Amino acid sequence: MADRHEMxxxxxxxxxxxxxxxxxxxxxxxxxxxxxxxxxxxxxFWDMVVADVHGIRPAELIEEQKKGRxxxxxxxxxxxxxxxxxCNGIVxxxxxxxxxxxxxxEAVLPKNTCPLIKASVGARLGKTCPFxxxxxxxxxETTCDGKKKAYEILGEDVPMYVMDVPQMKRPEDIERWSxxxxxxxKKVEEFTGVKLTVENLKKSIHIVNEKRKALGxxxxxxxNKTLPISGRDSLLxxxxxxFDDPERCATMCNKLADELDQRVKxxxxxxxxxxxxxxVTGTPLAIPNWKLHNIIETTGAxxxxxxxxxxxxxxxxxxxxxxxxxxxxxxxLANRYMKTNCACFTPNTGRIDDIKxxxxxxxxxGVIDCNLKFCCLYDTEKFxxxxxxxxxxxxxxxxxxxxxxxxxxxxxxxxxxxVEMLNK
Amino acid sequence: MNKYFIGIDIGSTSAKTVVLDENKNIIERxxxxxxxxxxxxxxxxxxxxxxxxxxxxxxxxxxxxxGRVSVFFANKAVTEIxxxxxxxxxxxxxEAADLLVIDIGGQDTKIIQIKDGNVVDFLMNDKCSAxxxxxxxxxxxxLNLKMDELCDMAAxxxxxxxxxxxxxxxxxxxxxxxxxxxxxxxxxxxxxxSIIKKVCQQAQKLYRPGMKVCLTGGLSEFKxxxxxxxxxxxTNVEAKEDGxxxxxxxxxxxxx
Numbered sequence: 001m002a003d004r005h006e007m008x009x010x011x012x013x014x015x016x017x018x019x020x021x022x023x024x025x026x027x028x029x030x031x032x033x034x035x036x037x038x039x040x041x042x043x044x045f046w047d048m049v050v051a052d053v054h055g056i057r058p059a060e061l062i063e064e065q066k067k068g069r070x071x072x073x074x075x076x077x078x079x080x081x082x083x084x085x086x087c088n089g090i091v092x093x094x095x096x097x098x099x100x101x102x103x104x105x106e107a108v109l110p111k112n113t114c115p116l117i118k119a120s121v122g123a124r125l126g127k128t129c130p131f132x133x134x135x136x137x138x139x140x141e142t143t144c145d146g147k148k149k150a151y152e153i154l155g156e157d158v159p160m161y162v163m164d165v166p167q168m169k170r171p172e173d174i175e176r177w178s179x180x181x182x183x184x185x186k187k188v189e190e191f192t193g194v195k196l197t198v199e200n201l202k203k204s205i206h207i208v209n210e211k212r213k214a215l216g217x218x219x220x221x222x223x224n225k226t227l228p229i230s231g232r233d234s235l236l237x238x239x240x241x242x243f244d245d246p247e248r249c250a251t252m253c254n255k256l257a258d259e260l261d262q263r264v265k266x267x268x269x270x271x272x273x274x275x276x277x278x279x280v281t282g283t284p285l286a287i288p289n290w291k292l293h294n295i296i297e298t299t300g301a302x303x304x305x306x307x308x309x310x311x312x313x314x315x316x317x318x319x320x321x322x323x324x325x326x327x328x329x330x331x332x333l334a335n336r337y338m339k340t341n342c343a344c345f346t347p348n349t350g351r352i353d354d355i356k357x358x359x360x361x362x363x364x365x366g367v368i369d370c371n372l373k374f375c376c377l378y379d380t381e382k383f384x385x386x387x388x389x390x391x392x393x394x395x396x397x398x399x400x401x402x403x404x405x406x407x408x409x410x411x412x413x414x415x416x417x418x419v420e421m422l423n424k
Numbered sequence: 425m426n427k428y429f430i431g432i433d434i435g436s437t438s439a440k441t442v443v444l445d446e447n448k449n450i451i452e453r454x455x456x457x458x459x460x461x462x463x464x465x466x467x468x469x470x471x472x473x474x475x476x477x478x479x480x481x482x483x484x485x486x487x488x489x490x491g492r493v494s495v496f497f498a499n500k501a502v503t504e505i506x507x508x509x510x511x512x513x514x515x516x517x518x519e520a521a522d523l524l525v526i527d528i529g530g531q532d533t534k535i536i537q538i539k540d541g542n543v544v545d546f547l548m549n550d551k552c553s554a555x556x557x558x559x560x561x562x563x564x565x566x567l568n569l570k571m572d573e574l575c576d577m578a579a580x581x582x583x584x585x586x587x588x589x590x591x592x593x594x595x596x597x598x599x600x601x602x603x604x605x606x607x608x609x610x611x612x613x614x615x616x617x618s619i620i621k622k623v624c625q626q627a628q629k630l631y632r633p634g635m636k637v638c639l640t641g642g643l644s645e646f647k648x649x650x651x652x653x654x655x656x657x658x659t660n661v662e663a664k665e666d667g668x669x670x671x672x673x674x675x676x677x678x679x680x
Contacts, residue, residue, distance in 0.1 A: 395545075409490065410532075414548055417505030424542045 004055035007062065011133035018128045021100050022054070025288065032232055032290045038270050040229055040263065042256035046236050049244075053287070057092070057243050058130040064090055065134070070192045073135030075120065076143055077309045077340060078165050080333045082319065083185045084139075085204035085246065087194040093242030094138075095129035096120035097286030099403035104128070108153055109146075114374045115402045116286060117146045121154060131243070132158075137191055139184075141165045143344040144377055161187055167345060169338055178334035185330070201329045205319045207246050212315040214250040215241060217257035219312065221264060222304045223362050227277070228263035229256075230270050231303025232293045238310050239287035271302045276422045279364040281307040281355055281385070283372040289403060292370055295411050301419045305362040307355050313340050316354075343377035351381070352388045359394055366395040366422045368415070373402040395422060428483040431675025432469060432498065433507065434458060434491030437530030437557065438642065439465045442672040443478055444680070448514070452476060453669060462491030470497055484679040488671050490531070502678050504529075504671050509536045509543040511674030512640050515664050517541060520636035526627055526653060526661070527641040527670065530557045533623055537630045547626055554589040555622035557642055562591050563615040566598050567608060574612050575648040581613030589622060616652060624656040631657060638662045640670035 008015055029050055033039075049056055061071050072084045073094045081091045095101060096119040105113070105122030123129035140151040140162040151162055164180055166173035185196050194200075218237060221228050237256065241249045263269075278301050280292060285308065293303050306312065317339040320332040341351040355367060369385055371378035382398050389396040397418040401407055428451075429444040435458060443452035454472055458465050473479065480497055487495035488507040495501070512525040523538040533555050537545040549555050564574040584606060588594040594615075601611045631637065637659055639650045644667030654661035666673070 390545075410548075413490070413503050413505070417503040417543070417546060420503055420506040421543045421546070 001052050002055060002059075004052075004059070007055070007059060008130060011058075011130055012127060013130065013133055014127040017126060018054075021098070021128060024100075025053070026051070028288060028290070032294045033236065036230055036232065036270070038268070039233060040256060040259050042252070042259045043229075043233050043236075045252050045256075046233070046240055049240050050236060050287075053240075054130045058134055060245075061090060061092065061131075061134050065136070070136045071134055072188075073131060073138045075139070075147065076141045076165075077314050078141050078143065078337055078342070079139050079163060080181055080184070080337060081246070082201065082204045082208050082333060083181065083188050083196065085207060086196055086200040087185075087188045087192040088200075089188060089192050089194075090245075092131050092135060093239075093286075094120060094131050094135070095123035095286075097239075097289035097403070101126060101128065102403060109150060112374045113146050113150070114283070114372045116284065116372055116375075117150045119286075119403065121150050124154060124157060137161060139163065143342060144375070146374075165344070166338075169345060174334050174338045177338055178330045181330045181333050182326075185326075196326060198323060198326060198329065201326065202321060202323060205321050205323070205329070205332070207250075209318045209321065211241070211246040211250045211253075212318060214253035214257065215315040218253050218260060219305065219315070221257055221260035224264045225363060226264050226267055226269045227271050227275070227302055227304065228260040228268060231278075231280075231297055231306075232290060235285060235290065235293050235303070235306065235310065236287075238306070238314065239285070241314070242287075242310075276301045276365040276419055277304045277363055278302065279305045279307060279355065279358055279362060279367045280311075280370065281351075281367060282370040283375050283378050284309040286310065291403070291405070291408070292368070292401065292411075295408065295415055296368065296419075299412060299416045299419055301366075301415075301422070304364060305358050307351070307358055309342070312354070312358065313342070316340075343381045348381065349384075352385055355385065355389065356392055356394070359392075364394075366397065366418060368418070369396055369398045371400055373400055426482055426484045428478050429676045429679040430473065430478060430483045430485045431507065431511075431672040431677070431679065432466070432485065432487045432489075432492075432495050433504065433669075433671035433675055434462050434465060434487065434489040434494065435504075435530050435671070436490055437561075438668075439469060439489075439491070440669050440672040441469050441473070442669050442676050443473075443476075443483070444673070444676040448677070448680075450666070450669075450673070452478070453666075453672075455668070458491065462494035463496070465491070466495045466497070469495075486675040486679040488675040488678075499679065502675060505534060505536060505546050505548070506543055507671045507674030507678060508534060508640060509538050509546075509674065510541070510677045511670030511672070512536070512638055513538050513541045514673050514677060515640070515666055515670060516636065516638040516662055522632070522635040524627065524631055524635045524637045525670075526623060526637065526639050528555075528557055528619075528623060528639070528643040528649075529641045530561075532556055533626065535627050535630050537635075545630055547629060549626065554591060554594075555619055555626070559591050559594070559619055560615065560643070562595055563598055566595055566602075567611060567615075569608075569612070572646065575616065575646045577609050577612035578616040579613075579648050581607065581609035581611070584610035584614040586614045586618050589618075594618065616648065620649070620652045620656050624653060627653075627657060631659075633659075635659075636662070638664075638667075640667040642668050644668060
């Protein structure tokens with residue numbers, strides 16, 4: 001693996017602090033991933049990326065910037081990648097999934113802010129995330145109050161553009177979102193110097209749709225009773241897909257899906273027959289947050305689906321590629337993105353329908369509904385989600401956690417008891 | 425074929441051991457403080473069992489409780505939710521198809537719903553001592569009372585409330601009440617009332633009329649606690665002498 005210190009230095013990172021992070025990551029990867037048996041060969045790609053997660057992709061991004069391309073850092077699955085890609089921009093995810101970044105975030109944010117927001121802000125202000133140093137522009141969105149206010153603080157340090165996501169999904173809201181996308185497109189055009197055309201938008205819609213289909217194929221393989229891939233491995237693939245080039249991501253996911261399909265045919269499972277199948281729903285699991293999956297899968301169950309932003313919400317529903325004007329394109333994008341069901345909308349009964357549908361599709365035995373501490377939206381929605389699932393006869397365990405390990409044993413007891421209950 | 429079935433429940437405050445014979449009769453009970461080392465406690469339990477002629481040769485052993493992983497000689501470990509559920513069903517199940525178990529432990533409170541002998545749903549308080557046995561322990565220390573004295577005194581008090589759920593803040597509230605010269609009976613009442621309300625709030629989430637409700641864990645020895653829970657839930661809350669051993673009994677049943 002190449003030594004990345006020169007690159008990190010040139011990015012103005014806090015090398016000493018960042019080295020601390022780099023020194024703990026290999027151990028975590030070893031414990032969570034390498035300890036698994038019978039992993040698909042296709043995971044080699046993601047193992048390689050995670051081993052050099054702050055080096056391999058950042059180096060590529062810097063090379064592209066030298067050619068004049070602009071990098072856009074995004075925080076949310078409602079931001080339409082297609083517009084950025086059409087204007088020759090690059091989309092990247094940002095750091096925000098480790099306790100490591102939380103104290104730097106708490107320096108400026110209230111303690112009772114969700115750990116994802118605290119870690120993101122901390123990763124930028126503490127200069128310990130290369131993606132947060134590389135991006136030329138940051139695209140936020142008004143999905144929750146914590147983020148809205150955090151973007152104001154981030155905006156003092158970086159160029160920030162915030163999209164106004166509606167809070168309801170009435171026809172006029174979807175119309176407004178289409179208009180919002182058009183305004184965003186103007187900003188992207190200005191920033192990249194590339195004009196958005198029907199042709200380049202059509203092409204980028206196709207690229208992102210192909211990525212969605214490829215991610216969907218891996219998830220499809222997980223629907224089988226013969227489980228060809230662990231939840232941990234699927235999660236890693238999903239988390240890294242937010243950072244990768246979309247076309248390479250599609251190629252690698254398709255390759256993995258081919259292998260998984262073959263495994264299903266050959267009856268190769270990563271778990272013993274009868275292992276209880278868990279669907280995880282709730283707030284996103286940003287890399288390197290593998291805590292929940294790791295506890296579930298070392299407690300005798302398997303995660304077969306994530307109804308999350310780092311999961312089905314990222315790839316379900318395609319954008320209509322059949323557009324004849326930019327106006328058409330914005331509408332097609334608005335229609336697709338407004339099908340994603342997040343607790344920031346009211347009402348959000350679509351999420352309950354999604355969970356119930358996925359329980360059938362993925363042959364799920366039990367649902368674990370988990371939100372990050374201080375996420376008031378998902379925490380409050382637990383009431384209606386829990387009631388609806390119970391009424392449908394679907395066992396559900398509802399928990400709340402953060403990025404620390406202090407509650408690991410309590411979680412292990414609850415999840416262990418839930419699995420014992422399913423196994424009775 | 426082993427003749428004895430042993431359940432060991434290492435809780436945060438005390439370690440409970442129960443030996444069942446093939447007919448599910450309780451033939452031995454051992455109660456020890458957990459102390460600072462679950463592993464050392466496990467060793468003491470093993471010695472005591474050996475002295476009583478129960479050993480790994482003639483018994484199957486299941487460990488539970490937060491110290492379950494330290495019981496190195498156990499055949500397997502099962503979570504305390506499952507064990508408390510099974511144990512409560514053994515003690516209280518009988519004719520009742522629907523059982524709601526309230527277990528107030530040292531560091532957590534569990535509400536477990538049992539249907540036909542199996543756990544079908546459960547709730548657990550989060551990592552906070554509000555509504556647990558620890559809360560009562562800290563408060564009775566502040567009043568310089570033993571647990572049974574606290575309950576006796578609470579029964580004679582009334583009309584005083586503490587609003588803090590956090591043990592640390594509640595303790596300062598209790599100290600201000602003492603400072604104001606509030607009657608000790610009333611302060612004791614307020615303390616127990618606070619935990620009862622907190623536990624019932626949790627229990628209400630799973631309680632449905634027609635369920636039989638029972639109290640297990642260390643606090644089940646105090647009639648005032650089960651009576652107060654019953655008053656709050658507007659139903660009878662049953663408690664038994666062996667309630668403290670519910671987890672260990674369940675573990676022993678899991679060994680069968």
